[in-house]
Amino acid sequence: MRKINRKAVRRVLGGILLLGGITGFFVWYKFFRDVRVNYADDDENFKYGSIANEGNTGIPYLIWKALPELCPQHLPGPGGYASLGMVYEGREAPIGISVRTIGFPRAAINCAFCHVSTVRDEQGGAPHILLGATSGQLDVQGYTRFLWACAGDPRFTPDGVVEAIRRTEQLSWVDEQLYRHLIIPQTRKALLQQRDQWMTWLDAYLPSVGHRRPRWGRGRIEPFNPVKFHMLRLPIDETIGVADMQPIWEMTPSVQGNYSYHWDGLNDSLREVADSSALGDGTTLRSFESDQIRRIERWMTRAAAPQYPYAVNRALADEGRRVYVSAGCAECHDVGGTRYRTVIPVDEKELRTDRFRVQMWTPEAADAYNRYAEGTKLDFNRFRSTTGYLSTPLHGLWATGPYLHNGSVPTLWHLLTPAERPQVFYRGLDVVDRKRGGFVHDAPDAPELARKGLLFRYDTREPGNGNQGHTYGAGLSRDDKMALIEYLKTL
Ligand code: HEC
Ligand code: HEC
Known part of the structure; x- marks a missing residue:
């Protein structure tokens, strides 16, 4: 029998281990090495910091950046993601997109x-950026549909994507192989899977409503149905929960439940609202980073609402303040008002706004969320289902139009004058309407821009889009209304 050469065996084993180690390191480095993104400045952190959702929902950044080049035909106009309303300020990525390396850079x-x-003074004028505001130009559904359409496009092949990436980036040979054989095919698969999953409800016909769910359009999303159907795994139902964005400046923490949050006041803990917002954006119970979310929570409580940037008639605004108090607005909308930030029953005679949004968040959904993270550091307890809408804060109101929870009323004048509310109007312009309050919604070229998808044609006759209700102040004289609007601009 040949004598076993121990030395040789040891050498071979050592070699295999070393190779295994190198492979392991390579795999870890190329796919799992997590580089946290830290910005010392709080505003930078808010704009570009990571909420730890890149591992779950991130798109490989080089692919993300190349997609508008690859699929311009699926965008509403030139300019890449800006045509969907994303806000750029000179950096490569827009505000609201974090890029974090987990093996490779991922965007989320x-x-x-x-x-x-x-906001801007006139069409074509220079934009001013407002942090903490309501992304009134952003077409979130349009963005998602763009990603799905591009992933399903015949151009989305390893060759096509690599070529598009190469227009601005250099890829090493190794990276190119990884992109070609793993990252690009996996990204395509994941996007198409997501499309198929969402399509089970997003465009479905709702027999009990006799209609499909309305398009979200610019400045609106369905915030909670995706959470119900995909995260809490509740059965798909026929509710419609389309909602306007809310601003998050001047957020005051609730003391023992005295304040509620979200349009229907579905939770009365600011902490739970911040945590669940992260989960809604794709952060998982495992990836959740509480220091970052606490930092954003503090940011929200400190962020000041922006001042109205144009001249205000002080005497008229003072008169408007008197109208505001005598018409009862202060009771519901002033910080410290007896009904401020509480849920006003939608059946209350003068409220009676569209009910779809509040009916979407069912008691089953609230229970499921309260059970969702039991035993973890994210143990939620304060979710509930309500039967009304929040008497919202009005800070920075001049910059948060259109108004009401579904964004169905274009200007403050229309809010105070229900008989004149338009049945159809256009959302997505950021030009301030200095006379009526809110944004210009009836520019002459709006229908044309809407046909291209650059603005959203809002039809109040679709379910969930109703513009009825909130008739407080409707009986005021024209002069009182103009004074009241002047005051509302100063909030
Ligand atoms: C995809 C869009 C989107 C993203 C991303 C998003 N939000 Fe929101 N946010 C909304 C919408 C829409 C509402 C109103 C939803 C409703 O109640 O129907 C809202 C409401 C809120 C409110 C309640 C405001 C109030 O006055 O009651 C808070 C607080 C909030 N968001 C914080 C956050 C935080 C913190 C994050 C990041 C972890 C976040 N949001 C990410 C769209 C978004
Ligand atoms: C009984 C409480 C109550 C009174 C009184 C009241 N409101 Fe409201 N207000 C609400 C509720 C609730 C909402 C949210 C309704 C919805 O979105 O469906 C709201 C919404 C609004 C909004 C839209 C906010 C946004 O961000 O879209 C404005 C503006 C507003 N109210 C102004 C007024 C003015 C001005 C008065 C007085 C003429 C007034 N309200 C009186 C309860 C009240």
Whole structure:
């Protein structure tokens, strides 16, 4: 029998281990090495920081960046993601997109995605960026559909994508092989899977309603049905929960439940609202980073609402304040008002706004969320189902139009004058309407821009889009209304 050469065996074994080690390191480095993104400045952190959702929902950044080049035909206009309303300020990625390396750079949305906006004096004028605002120009559904359409496009092949990436980036040979054989096919698969999953409800016909769910359009999303159907795994139902964005400046924490949050007041803990917002954006119970979410929570309580940037008639605004108090607005909308930030029953005679949004968040959904993270550091307890809408804060109101929970009323004048509310109007312009309050909604070229998908044609006759209700102040004289609007601009 040949004598076993121990030395040789040891050498071979050592070699295999070393090779295994190198392979392991390579795999870890190329796919799992997690580089946290830290910005010392709080605003930078809000705009570009990570909420730890890149591992779950991130798109490989090089692919993400190349998609508008690859599939311009699936965008509403030139300019890449800006045509969908994303806000750029000179950096490569827009505000609201964090880029975090987990093996390779991945792009995902953060809170600023839906909580930033621009305003301008006139069409074509220079934009001013408002942090913590309502992303009134952003077409979130349009963005998602763009990603799905591009993934399903015949151009989305390893060759096509690599070529598009190469227009701005250099790829090493190794990276190119990884992109070609793993990352690009996997990204395509994941996007198409997501499309198929969402399509089971997003475009479905709802027999009990006799209609499909309305398009979200610019500045709106369905915030909670995706959570119900995909995260809490509740059965798909026929509810419609389309909602306008809310601003998150001047957020005051609730003391023993005195304040509620979200349009229907479905939770009365600011902490739970911040945590669940992250989960809604794709953060998982495992990836959740509480220091970052606490930092954003503090940011929201400190962020000041922006001042109205144009001249205000002070005497008229003072008169408007008197109207505001005598018409009862202060009771519900002033910080410290007896009914401020509480849920006003939708059946209350003068409220009676569209009911779809509040009916979407069922007692079953609230229970499921309260059970969802039991035993973890994210143990939720404060979710509930309500029967009304929040008497919202009005800070920075001049910059948060259109108004009401579904964004169905274009201007403050229309809010105070229900008989004149338009049946159809256009959302997505950021030009301030200095006379009526809110944004310009009836520019002459709006229908044309809407046909291209650059603005959203809002039809109040679709279910969930109703513009009825909130008739407080409707009986005021025209002069009182103009004074009241002047005051509302100063909030
Ligand atoms: C995809 C868009 C989107 C993203 C991203 C997003 N939000 Fe929101 N946010 C909304 C919408 C829409 C509402 C109103 C939803 C409703 O109640 O129907 C809202 C409401 C809120 C509110 C309640 C405001 C109030 O006055 O009651 C808070 C607080 C909030 N968001 C914080 C966050 C935080 C923190 C993050 C990041 C972890 C975040 N949001 C990410 C769209 C978004
Ligand atoms: C009984 C409480 C109550 C009174 C009184 C009241 N409101 Fe409201 N207000 C609400 C509720 C609730 C909502 C949210 C309704 C919805 O979105 O469906 C709301 C919404 C609004 C909004 C839209 C906010 C946004 O961000 O879209 C404005 C503006 C507003 N109210 C102004 C007024 C003015 C001005 C008055 C007085 C003429 C007034 N309200 C009186 C309860 C009240």
